Structures are given as structure tokens and as C-alpha cells.
Amino acid sequence: MADVHLRHINKCFGAVEVIPDIELEIPHGSFTVLVGPSGCGKSTLLRMIAGLEKPTSGTIEIDGDDVTNFEPSARGISMVFQSYALYPHMTVAQNIDFGLRLMKMPAAEREERVKDAAKRLHLEQLLDRKPSELSGGQRQRVAIGRSIVRNPKVFLFDEPLSNLDAALRTQMRVELAELHQSIGATMVYVTHDQVEAMTLADQIVVMNGGRIEQVGPPMELYDNPQTEFVASFIGSPKMNLLPGKAIGRDDIKSVGIRPEHLETHLETGKWAARVGVIENLGSDTVVYMETDDFGHVTVRLPGHHPLRTGDRVFLTPDEKHLHLFGMDGRKILAKEPLSAPAT
Amino acid sequence: MISKVFLRNLLRVTVLCIIASFVIAPLLATALGGFKTNAEIRTSAFGLPETWNFEFYNAIVSDPAFWRYLGNSLLISIAAVILTLLVGAAAAYVFAQIRFFGSRMLFSYLLLGLMFPFATAILPLFIQVRDIGLLDSYWSVILPQTAFGLSLAILLFRTFFEQLPRELFEAAYVDGCGYIRFFWRFTLPLSTPILATVGVFVFVQSWNNFLLPLVMLNSREAFTWPLGMMQFRGEFVTEWNRTLAFVTLTIMPAIVFFLAAQKYIVAGLTGGAVKG
Ligand SMILES: Nc1ncnc2c1ncn2[C@@H]1O[C@H](COP(=O)(O)OP(=O)(O)O)[C@@H](O)[C@H]1O
Ligand SMILES: [Mg+2]
Numbered sequence: 234m235a236d237v238h239l240r241h242i243n244k245c246f247g248a249v250e251v252i253p254d255i256e257l258e259i260p261h262g263s264f265t266v267l268v269g270p271s272g273c274g275k276s277t278l279l280r281m282i283a284g285l286e287k288p289t290s291g292t293i294e295i296d297g298d299d300v301t302n303f304e305p306s307a308r309g310i311s312m313v314f315q316s317y318a319l320y321p322h323m324t325v326a327q328n329i330d331f332g333l334r335l336m337k338m339p340a341a342e343r344e345e346r347v348k349d350a351a352k353r354l355h356l357e358q359l360l361d362r363k364p365s366e367l368s369g370g371q372r373q374r375v376a377i378g379r380s381i382v383r384n385p386k387v388f389l390f391d392e393p394l395s396n397l398d399a400a401l402r403t404q405m406r407v408e409l410a411e412l413h414q415s416i417g418a419t420m421v422y423v424t425h426d427q428v429e430a431m432t433l434a435d436q437i438v439v440m441n442g443g444r445i446e447q448v449g450p451p452m453e454l455y456d457n458p459q460t461e462f463v464a465s466f467i468g469s470p471k472m473n474l475l476p477g478k479a480i481g482r483d484d485i486k487s488v489g490i491r492p493e494h495l496e497t498h499l500e501t502g503k504w505a506a507r508v509g510v511i512e513n514l515g516s517d518t519v520v521y522m523e524t525d526d527f528g529h530v531t532v533r534l535p536g537h538h539p540l541r542t543g544d545r546v547f548l549t550p551d552e553k554h555l556h557l558f559g560m561d562g563r564k565i566l567a568k569e570p571l572s573a574p575a576t
Numbered sequence: 577m578i579s580k581v582f583l584r585n586l587l588r589v590t591v592l593c594i595i596a597s598f599v600i601a602p603l604l605a606t607a608l609g610g611f612k613t614n615a616e617i618r619t620s621a622f623g624l625p626e627t628w629n630f631e632f633y634n635a636i637v638s639d640p641a642f643w644r645y646l647g648n649s650l651l652i653s654i655a656a657v658i659l660t661l662l663v664g665a666a667a668a669y670v671f672a673q674i675r676f677f678g679s680r681m682l683f684s685y686l687l688l689g690l691m692f693p694f695a696t697a698i699l700p701l702f703i704q705v706r707d708i709g710l711l712d713s714y715w716s717v718i719l720p721q722t723a724f725g726l727s728l729a730i731l732l733f734r735t736f737f738e739q740l741p742r743e744l745f746e747a748a749y750v751d752g753c754g755y756i757r758f759f760w761r762f763t764l765p766l767s768t769p770i771l772a773t774v775g776v777f778v779f780v781q782s783w784n785n786f787l788l789p790l791v792m793l794n795s796r797e798a799f800t801w802p803l804g805m806m807q808f809r810g811e812f813v814t815e816w817n818r819t820l821a822f823v824t825l826t827i828m829p830a831i832v833f834f835l836a837a838q839k840y841i842v843a844g845l846t847g848g849a850v851k852g
Pocket of ligand 2: 392
């Protein structure tokens, strides 16, 4: 049971407090994605789990053991870095083998494990090459191979796909998901890309400014964001955040409505708007509109649409899917019905 | 029509030829001088010899003293190179990897050595070496030679080591590799360009050093080749042809060493470590 517990983790670099106080539970076998804007402390948190940084205070438990003061190699973890960090003077086989060698594993078993990892990652033909002779995707696979041979309890990934081009990124995402299914080990994955988070995770941890905003499965975060930040961060295109007076409530900070929950009508509706840029994605159409009173609004319409830039339309939000946020940015429950529609 | 590129290349080759001739002409004159008679050297220093006299070269090569001088020089220079590389790299590694109290002050102190003129140190050095009791041994030359090479070596090594990607160490560290093993298995193998550069530099300096062996070495058995050359000059007062032949033969090892090290002085060895 390789679960990870972070208890009251605080981290300061000199006088700068990067992480004030984090409490997090990563269940055994989960694919947990830490997601948040750049500089919010995701890497720092991951590096503390790895043992590359020491928390200023607090404890880290892996598999029930307090590993706060353990060396990285004694924690039963392995890590894949954003830049791959392959050993440039060693062949692919030696790269994968290096950690096992240091574990003083017998040669026969080492060979078997390297072979096994190479097969799993389609690296068999490349074992004698140097990293400089590999493509970006192949290097990434070697880095993953290096981490799986050690049979770690917990896999740590720090933005492993961000150096790849878009097509390769999609492919590697699928391979990572398959890897997780076949190995079943706990994986902790850092990214700033919410699409990666949504597609890979079974548990997402949204971070902002060193704090955890919300933890939960992707669809829960999508359907039920607890803070304004999560609402705007998760989902693409982004959720529309309008001032409270858009629904006749001056006592709240904002109201959120996803682009697919806005109905467009030509004659009547709640908000009058003008059509701006139209993006045809084939399966659906994303329309950027300018409302008369509340600024920009994004609308997603299924299929193709005859709208033209400059058209005047009326928008009506689906009341079941409104998200109300109080002055502190936290979600509040809607009690009163909405005011009557305008014409 | 002659293209611009061709003209530019022509100009480049001409300039390179002129610069190369500054180096090669004296070398050639030295090597050819060993075949000439003394009278001929005086009349035509740079021309080809009228008759090729091999006797001077033969005499030197068949003299066991020459081989002893050469052997001594080689031993001292190689020892100085190995010591400088090892100690310099180890020290630079600590400066590059570990932030400790006073590291910047210590580093600056080491760099002071760059500004220290060798000649002014020679007397205190002599006294020090005498007191330790190393006088007239190989170590009396090797150790000071190493010490004076260290400042530059550490400066160059540290700069190079700091450019090795930090994630490389972290990846190895997660794999269970400590600082010392990383030094041997990663830092040194990945630093061959700078090791070769500093190695050549230290070797040539040690090989050509005259003052230090002159002060430290007394017995002919321990003499390096510059001291041996003085012996030749002493015996054959004005025999320039022998001296030139001697110098030609002693330059060879340095050139061979340079050519051997040269192929490692290439950049881009860390290609493929990070980024796509
Ligand atoms: N070694 C360090 N020294 C000082 N500040 C650091 C160090 N590492 C990270 N930080 C700071 O901590 C914050 C979080 O960094 P990081 O965890 O890398 O963010 P993320 O991975 O989410 O982009 C940043 O503001 C960064 O400047
Ligand atoms: Mg990061």
C-alpha cells in the first residue's frame, strides 16, 4: 500500500514562504495530478516528496513510513524530469541500468528488468544508442524506462511532456495512462496544463500560490468547482465569470457559467450580446461574444452554426449550471430564484 | 566570375597562413639548423641545408644522458598534469556543487594565485622545499608546478562544472548516486574538453619550465631537458647545431601530447542530456 501523506508541509526558500501549509493525501494506486499556474509551488512540492528538497516543517509519509529525513534512493520513489536528464555519456541500456547497478542487484536480474522495460516502452532497437542519437519522444521513453526498472512504490513526474510537440504529447499521454493501468503503482504528476490533468488524473490537486484550492476527481472539479480560481482554471474554453449583477445579485462577487450552458436565441433572452470571433472546431463551434452590459462571454454551440460576426443575439444561462462565488472567491449555494428575463 | 564567398575565403586562408608561418618558421629553422654546420647557420639561418648532416642528431639520440633528461621531464610533467587535474577538478567540484560558509572567500583566495609572479616565489619556495627535505627529488618540481597550475585549473573547471545541467545530478541522486561517485562517473567523463585543455596547458608549462628545476635539482640524474640543454651548451660552447637538434628532439613529446589531447578539446559532449 504505497499511499503518500503530506502533513502540515511548510517550505521557505530563505525568507520567501513558497508553501505556507499543505495537507494532502495521495491514495495508493492513484494517478494524482498537481496542477496550477507556473510558479505556484508544484515542483517544489514534488521535489519534497522525492527528497530533493527538505520541507521547512511538516512530515512526509510514504507507505506508512515517515520518510521526511530519508535519502531519495531510500524512499522507494523514482522521478522523471522535465528535461529528461538522461546520462549523456551512457547508452540507453546503461541509462536504464544505472540505478539497478547502484542497488547492487545481480547481473542476471538487472538484464531481465532492462529487457522488460525496453520491451514495454518499445526501446529494444535503441538500447545501444547514446541519448544524443534519440528523438525527443524516445528520450522521454528512456527517462520513463529508467524510472520503471527500479520498481518504485511511487512514480513522480515533473512536467514530463512539456518539451514535446503537440502530436507527440497526445501520444505519450495515452502511453502514460496505459502504463499506469498496467503497473498500478501510485503516480504523482505535475503539470501546468489543465487538459493533461483532466485526461490523465483520477485525482486532481489544483494549486494556487502555494495553497491547495481543491482536491477531487476531474469531473467533480469540472462540475462543482469550490472556488472561483478552480472554476476559471479547469475546463477549456474557460468558464465565463460575470459580475453578480448579471443575475441581479449585488451580494456576490461573481457568477460562473460554462460556455456550453449558455443558450443562444435570436429574438429573446436574458442578456443581449454581439457576436465576435467564431471558431469552428468541427464537432462544435466556439463563439466569442460581447455582451452589452457585462463584457466578454464565450459560448460553445454543438455542431455547425449559421451565426456571423456582428450578429445580435440573446443569451440565456442554464440556471441549473450557475456557479455563485462570494466575496472571498468561495462557492456559495444559490437560494433565491433569478430575476425575470429582459427583452 | 569570382564570388564574394571565394574572396572572403581567400582572405581568411591568407591571414591564417601568415599567422601559421610565425609559428612554423622558427620551428622549421630549429629543426633544419640541426642538419647544418655552424658556419651555415650563421650565413643562412632559414634556408635548406647544403648537405644533410645527421651526425648531430645521431650523437644526441645515442647519448644516454639525453634519454634520461627526456625521461625526467616526461615523468615530472605527466605527474604535474595528473595531480593538477585531480586536485583541481576535485576542488572545483566542491565549489560548483556545494554552497558552504566562506566558499566565495576561499575561491577568491585561490584566484589570487593567478596574479602571483612565479619568479618572486622562487626563493621562499626553495627554502620551504629544503625544509621539508624534498630538494633534488622529482617532488620538489612536481609539487610547486602543480600548486602554480591550480588557480587557473580551478577557475576553468568550476565554470565548466557549473554548466553541467543540475537535473543530471538530481536524476543520479534519485538513482542512489552520491556526490563522490557522481564526480567520478559523471563530472570527469563529461568534462574531457576542459580536462584536455588544462592538461595541455599544464604539460607545456611544466615541460618548458627552466627556473624551477634549476633551483630545485642539483644532481645530473634528476635534470630535466632544459637543464640538460645547458649542459650541452657548456660542453660545446658555440655549437648551435647541436643545441638546435637537441631542442628539436625535446619539442617532439610536447607536440605529440598536444595532438593526442587535441581531439578531446571539442565542445558539445553533453548533447542529449537535456532538452529535445
Ligand atoms: N531553489 C529555490 N530557491 C529560491 N526560490 C525557489 C527555489 N525553487 C523554487 N523557488 C521559488 O518557489 C516558487 C515555486 O516554484 P516551483 O515549485 O518551481 O513552481 P512550479 O513548479 O509550480 O512552476 C517560485 O516562486 C520559485 O521562484
Ligand atoms: Mg515546475
